[in-house]
Amino acid sequence: MRTILALIFGAACAQETPDAQGPPNILLISMDTVRADHTSVYGHHNNTTPNLAHIAKDGVIFQQAFSVANESAYSHAALFTGRYATELAYPNYRTFALPPEASTLPEMLQAYGYQTAGFIAGGHVDGGFGFDQGFDTFSAEIGYASFFSTAPKALAWLNEEKDPEEPWFVFLHSYDAHRPYKSIGPFHHLYGNTQPSLLSEHIANSPKSSEQVYDRIYYEEEDPRFFEHVSGSKIMSLDTYRTLQSSSESIEGQPLSDEDVVHIQDHYDACLTYGDLMLGLFIADLRERGDLDNTLIIVVSDHGEDLLDHEYMNHRTALYDSVVKVPMIVSGPGFPKGETYDGLVDINDVVSTVALAAGAKLPAGSRDRPLQKVITGQAPAAEHVFFEGVLDMIGVRTKTHKLIYRGIPLDTPDYIDGLEKAELNNGHFQFFDISTDPKEQTDLLLASPETDLPIAKSLKAAMVQWRGSIPQSSYRLPSDAVKPEVMEQMQEHGYWDSETE
Amino acid sequence: MSTHPNGTSVRIVLACLLGLGGCSTNNHPSRSDVLGEAMERFDADHNGYIEPNEYPAYHPVEQGFTDLDTNGDKRIDAEEMEAFLVNTKPREGWRSRGERDRERGDGPISTEERDDNPLPDAEE
Numbered sequence A: 001m002r003t004i005l006a007l008i009f010g011a012a013c014a015q016e017t018p019d020a021q022g023p024p025n026i027l028l029i030s031m032d033t034v035r036a037d038h039t040s041v042y043g044h045h046n047n048t049t050p051n052l053a054h055i056a057k058d059g060v061i062f063q064q065a066f067s068v069a070n071e072s073a074y075s076h077a078a079l080f081t082g083r084y085a086t087e088l089a090y091p092n093y094r095t096f097a098l099p100p101e102a103s104t105l106p107e108m109l110q111a112y113g114y115q116t117a118g119f120i121a122g123g124h125v126d127g128g129f130g131f132d133q134g135f136d137t138f139s140a141e142i143g144y145a146s147f148f149s150t151a152p153k154a155l156a157w158l159n160e161e162k163d164p165e166e167p168w169f170v171f172l173h174s175y176d177a178h179r180p181y182k183s184i185g186p187f188h189h190l191y192g193n194t195q196p197s198l199l200s201e202h203i204a205n206s207p208k209s210s211e212q213v214y215d216r217i218y219y220e221e222e223d224p225r226f227f228e229h230v231s232g233s234k235i236m237s238l239d240t241y242r243t244l245q246s247s248s249e250s251i252e253g254q255p256l257s258d259e260d261v262v263h264i265q266d267h268y269d270a271c272l273t274y275g276d277l278m279l280g281l282f283i284a285d286l287r288e289r290g291d292l293d294n295t296l297i298i299v300v301s302d303h304g305e306d307l308l309d310h311e312y313m314n315h316r317t318a319l320y321d322s323v324v325k326v327p328m329i330v331s332g333p334g335f336p337k338g339e340t341y342d343g344l345v346d347i348n349d350v351v352s353t354v355a356l357a358a359g360a361k362l363p364a365g366s367r368d369r370p371l372q373k374v375i376t377g378q379a380p381a382a383e384h385v386f387f388e389g390v391l392d393m394i395g396v397r398t399k400t401h402k403l404i405y406r407g408i409p410l411d412t413p414d415y416i417d418g419l420e421k422a423e424l425n426n427g428h429f430q431f432f433d434i435s436t437d438p439k440e441q442t443d444l445l446l447a448s449p450e451t452d453l454p455i456a457k458s459l460k461a462a463m464v465q466w467r468g469s470i471p472q473s474s475y476r477l478p479s480d481a482v483k484p485e486v487m488e489q490m491q492e493h494g495y496w497d498s499e500t501e
Numbered sequence B: 001m002s003t004h005p006n007g008t009s010v011r012i013v014l015a016c017l018l019g020l021g022g023c024s025t026n027n028h029p030s031r032s033d034v035l036g037e038a039m040e041r042f043d044a045d046h047n048g049y050i051e052p053n054e055y056p057a058y059h060p061v062e063q064g065f066t067d068l069d070t071n072g073d074k075r076i077d078a079e080e081m082e083a084f085l086v087n088t089k090p091r092e093g094w095r096s097r098g099e100r101d102r103e104r105g106d107g108p109i110s111t112e113e114r115d116d117n118p119l120p121d122a123e124e
Helices: A001-011 A050-057 A074-081 A105-111 A147-160 A197-203 A225-229 A238-247 A259-290 A348-357 A369-377 A415-421 A453-468 A484-492 B008-019 B031-042 B078-087 B098-101 B111-116
Strands: A025-031 A059-066 A116-120 A137-140 A167-172 A294-302 A328-331 A339-345 A385-389 A393-397 A401-406 A429-433
Touching: A025 A074, A025 A348, A050 A259, A050 A294, A050 A328, A059 A369, A059 B078, A074 A348, A105 A147, A105 A167, A105 A348, A116 A147, A116 B098, A137 A147, A137 A393, A147 A167, A147 A259, A167 A259, A197 A259, A197 A484, A197 B111, A259 B031, A294 A348, A339 A348, A339 A369, A348 A369, A348 A484, A369 B008, A393 A453, A415 A453, A453 B031, B031 B078
Parallel strands: A025 A167, A025 A294, A059 A339, A116 A137, A116 A167
Antiparallel strands: A059 A328, A294 A328, A385 A393, A393 A401, A401 A429
């Protein structure tokens, strides 16, 4: 069947190659911190993303799309290279950056005559972390900005600076859904109809308070560096979260009610809706300019947000689907309109997708699995997708199951050997049957140690094989690479501390 | 429609075969239509305006109705909404009540405060 489909497709879609219409323009959009199941285009009950739905009508919705990491720098490094983050740099988030020798998507397109421009919403995707490589124009906000800030700059570049005779690549980024979950005007309380508590309002609107919630208990002190008092550790340390967990037995916190949690999630949805609106206006402006003719549009997110579906509210402490399952919508040359695709894909597939569309040679090391071929059966869908977490965890998922290995730093000597020898019941693994437990609430290794063990073993074997196939990088961020103001903003949001190497 | 185990549907291939592939993305709504959809979220009576009773807010610390109703006619029209969206940078210009309480030195929000003092209807 696959061969037949491939033959048909090969003949039918030849007109979509760059030779027929010239190289398409490429618009790559990263909506930071957007979990797929909170977008209405993926079925959420709040109408959060009508404009993503409009884009999807012109393209393909990838129903089973995943990020390969749970933090922005790891994920965007993968998005820009088609490689896992720890192939590119030493596996420690505090020193992670895209190394100069990495071959990136914009560099690839530059080599093929594209004009390249990146409009970054700030945070970890800054040039100081190596993400400006290959961009003719690179604009990064300070802080965690919205499409409100980045989209007009992209539009101005398209209007005033690009050469109309040459194809263009624009990377557009936003943090609209990133905490604090604080929108504007009538959008701020767009969803929900019950009076919110002061506590839920505070957590939703504070840049960092959501990091002080464990198991629906909020632990607050006047000093936002609360974690330092108790544990002596820093907010980016896994020990911080472990300490929070253990402190819950001795420190009185403020419990969040079910209504509080829903209210905070409604705030997140409202921010997502506002970002979707800003994106919709940007796409509308492009359409009116005629810039969408012969343009490949890829919309993805770098990770989701757990929103207290499990222990924590953030994205960095988990590899549940709430954190790694992301929207992915692709429209333009090579993609039919109004379709869905249900096979497994991930953001490492983006580089080869763009390369095929642009007629470019894939950078060394990038995965060669373009989505144009995947959707038509010319290339196989993934049997497994793999994840790297910034706090000592990795994961593997099939369409039905997930295995997570956590608590062992990825730079531990003989990590793979240790993984291979580890017993599934040693407390470092979690195993979920997503076909029956899509919210990943029941760890089968705890609930019933013998259940589905053969599947867990096969996933562990796949995990071992995957880690063994990844050359580990020793590259670390130079200490003077990041501007002080960028570092300051990241500290404000709990991403860094003053003793960073 | 049949679907291959890897997720490929025959329909996708047929779409390509029939030339229905997306060479362009021209079906996105216009700017005014996008804004119109946004207005519709709030315009419960579908009269083209957002009236005070349609404006979602729990307390006036938020950017309120009057911030958008710039001509003071007690209703927000599409132009006022667009002007607000174009001119209002998100995450700036206001703080939540909880943050203000903290800044005033009221200390951490206690469970009693949370339970006994819902956000006020009119203050500040």
